[in-house]
Amino acid sequence: MRTIRTAPSRDRPATYSMRPAPGELPVATWRLDHSWESTGTFEEHAHDFPGLAYFQTTGGLLRTGRRSWPIEAGDLFVVAPGDVMGHFHAGDLAHAQGWGVFFTADVLGPDVPGAHLAWRTHPLLFPFVRGGAIGALRMRVPEAERTEWTARIQALHDELTHRQDGYREAVAAHLTLLLIAVSRLAADIVGDLRENHEQLLAEVFEVIEQRYPQPLSLRDVAAAVNISPGHLTSTVRRKTGRTVQEWITERRMVQARRLLAATELPIGEIGRQVGFPDAGYFARTFGKVHGTSPAQWRRAGAEPTTRTTRPDREAPPSG
Structure with a gap:
């Protein structure tokens, strides 16, 4: 999946936009683990599309806004459009094991980008609606559900990788189920804010x-x-x-x-x-x-x- 970088301004970091190739679905998955050591460092930045970072195991560090979060098993970080991600350093994820999932709204259906729907009115996207100033929202997946979460993201990744017949419908279905799970975790907004020391x-x-x-x-x-x-x-x-x-x-x-x-x-x-x-x-x-x-x-x-x-x-x- 190709992204386009907009240079930083005086009060905003560099911003990345998702630019799928013709016919490519605007969904991307990648592993968050030791393989990121080879990427060196990465600048402070923001995305104009939402994403998730889910970790199955304890270990590593995630930087959002001005915070550095020691990663714990079951951590789920909800990254809203505009959230600032901190400088990424080689080795931050050396001991982590997880997945990143990023997408744009139109993958959920033709009505989503409409003038009066957009982000803050779609029922599965309200966890992503916040000001970007507090950084990614941290939530915790219950231990009993973690195997299912890993399998769900792996299935999404496999569909995007192999592109068998019907993969477009399968990707939309897997992503929808994933967002339903996120929205259920985010039902306790007050509790989530306390978890994030707000x-x-x-x-x-x-x-x-x-x-x-x-x-x-x-x-x-x-x-x-x-x-x-x-x-x-x-x-x-x-x-x-x-x-x-x-x-x-x-x-x-x-x-x-x-x-x-x-x-x-x-x-x-x-x-x-x-x-x-x-x-x-x-x-x-x-x-x-x-x-x-x-x-x-x-x-x-x-x-x-x-x-x-x-x-x-x-x-x-x-x-």
């Missing part, structure tokens, strides 16, 4: 998760976490690239999309259930975020969710 962000998202259906402002969140509104705004924006109010709106939009796709509730009632007592204000906010009205979203069937009268609870976007 205690303040964890508290902020916990407040948003508990109170987003009610009137909720920056001042309310600041009071709940015992910090001034100004300091909270600057800290959250620096760490995630968004303001507290934008995250409140995003959480409400996540649930609004789910209710629009999974229920027949009137649009005004959906607005009330996600914290917008005024139906007109809900419609304007939804339109500003998605570029389409709630009614048009519902008609388009934007999220492929089976309609029910009682929708499942959806996790908030990670911070």
Whole structure:
């Protein structure tokens, strides 16, 4: 898989974009182990596409942002577009054993790159939606599931390598199953943030998760976490690239999309259930975020969710 490097600017490192050859699927897998010793060092950089780094064994070091993570068995690093990866040094992965998986959104289907779907509205991509400032998100695969994870990525790698009849459909299926597993691990966004030593962000998202259906402002969140509104705004924006109010709106939009796709509730009632007592204000906010009205979203069937009268609870976007 070929990548294109964009030179660093004053405030951004070099950025790499995936450029598949004609007819090539925009998915790449490679082993993360001692074979990387031969590559020497690698500059601090970011990708404009998402990826995963999964390790079966303890050993080695992964550098993300300004952190160096000693690798432990079952570690899964979710790399969002824009996340900064640190300088790679020869020998960092000499004692590691794992896999890297990188891809672009269009491999999941023709609707994904659409104007109002993109990254932050696809149900299997929400673990990758964060500001790039906190670096890759570290999660832990339970011990009982690690053999299955290794087999799943190996199967994906084999399909990409051998390209037998039907491999394109097989790659999409294996990647979808992998992303479903990631999204299930990422259901506890607050726990993931605490695992990554982001205690303040964890508290902020916990407040948003508990109170987003009610009137909720920056001042309310600041009071709940015992910090001034100004300091909270600057800290959250620096760490995630968004303001507290934008995250409140995003959480409400996540649930609004789910209710629009999974229920027949009137649009005004959906607005009330996600914290917008005024139906007109809900419609304007939804339109500003998605570029389409709630009614048009519902008609388009934007999220492929089976309609029910009682929708499942959806996790908030990670911070």
